Amino acid sequence: MSTTSESGQAKNLANLEILISYCINFEERYNPSREDLKIANLQALLTKTKAALAEHSLKVVAQNHAISQRQEAFAPxxxxxxxxxxxxxxxxxxxxxxxxxxxxxxxxxxxxxxxxxxxxxxxxxxxxxxxxxxxxxxxxxxxxxxxxxxxxxxxxxxxxxxxxxxxxxxxxxxxxxxxxxxxxxxxxHVAYEGSRSTKNILLYHDKTGLLDIALDVKAYIKVIFGVKSYEYGLIKGISFKRRDI
Incomplete structure (x- = not known):
């Protein structure tokens, strides 16, 4: 079963994917100078973070299984x-x-x-x-x-x-x-903590994590199109939230 934190992280991933789709549809008008905000790099970040979240989910299952096996062994x-x-x-x-x-x-x-x-x-x-x-x-x-x-x-x-x-x-x-x-x-548990750290760095690291990058993409679109523009109106409701990690 997914935790609230995991579901929130998956929602951030899904919303970045939607945001990338809008950026692609803006064509040459979406042209940030910052490398992190370029579409190819956004797609790479999305792919890497998806893989890290999937890997962490596997480690959660493995840890829970090990704990269950230990409880069963110690029961008598x-x-x-x-x-x-x-x-x-x-x-x-x-x-x-x-x-x-x-x-x-x-x-x-x-x-x-x-x-x-x-x-x-x-x-x-x-x-x-x-x-x-x-x-x-x-x-x-x-x-x-x-x-x-x-x-x-x-x-x-x-x-x-x-x-x-x-x-x-x-x-x-x-x-x-x-x-x-x-x-x-x-x-x-060691494997779980390692995967958790990797996932959290990709999602929440200051400036380079998915959350900050996505918010900067939205800020860039607001700057180049204007706060009242149709284009910004398309993406301003796409939310990215920091969850307990």
Whole structure:
């Protein structure tokens, strides 16, 4: 679906195309000395900007797809983490080691370490507790926490489940999948930003962008034909608007 900004940009392109058609119909009477305003250069700018807008649209689709794929891959992570801790707990490891696994799971779940906060309050009851968010819910942190949990499980031979989804090789493959999804989103975003920059330079750069060039073409027509002329009347209603970019 096109955004308001994209539709506005497409409208600017369409209006430049209309403006160029009028300039061509003016024949030899349209004869600016400035190179940027000559018809051939207007057509080249139109073609280049159309291509940039189309390329950016593709990058938007690619980024959205990468984000969707990452969301799908990460969806089962929290429930899996809880399941791993429960399986670890009944595997025969000591309580302290289980507590370490639970602490990692709290980070994955985005829960604050309540026992730590209570201990802080008990130690210094007269001081206000200033907490920094411990949720660490970014995708990179989630991968790091899951990796830490899996390394903890792998370090204890007691943890040896028969269920394939809970086995260490399967978990390592899942972590690699999550890392790949993160990398795909990062790469897609870099490509998106690059295409966005190119598009915006062509459309909105001061003096040389499509918007300023089109407005200068209109100004030139007003000068050579007159503000009340039939020719200027043909093109004065062709609008070019700067949108959020």
């Amino acid at each position: 992570l929290k429930s899996l983490s809880t399941k791993l801790v429960n399986a670890f707990r009944i595997s025969g490891v000591d309580d302290l080691t289980v507590a370490r696994a639970k602490a990692i799971n709290r980070k994955i779940q985005g829960k604050k370490a309540l026992s730590t906060l209570k201990r802080m309050k008990k130690e210094t009851p007269e001081e206000p507790i200033v907490t920094i968010s411990t949720s660490q819910q970014s995708y990179n942190y989630l991968v790091e926490h899951l990796d830490a949990l899996v390394r903890l499980l792998a370090a204890h031979s007691e943890y040896n489940p028969h269920e394939v989804p809970l086995q260490i090789p399967t978990l390592k493959d899942y972590i690699n999948q999550l890392k790949a999804c993160n990398l795909a989103v990062m790469n897609a």
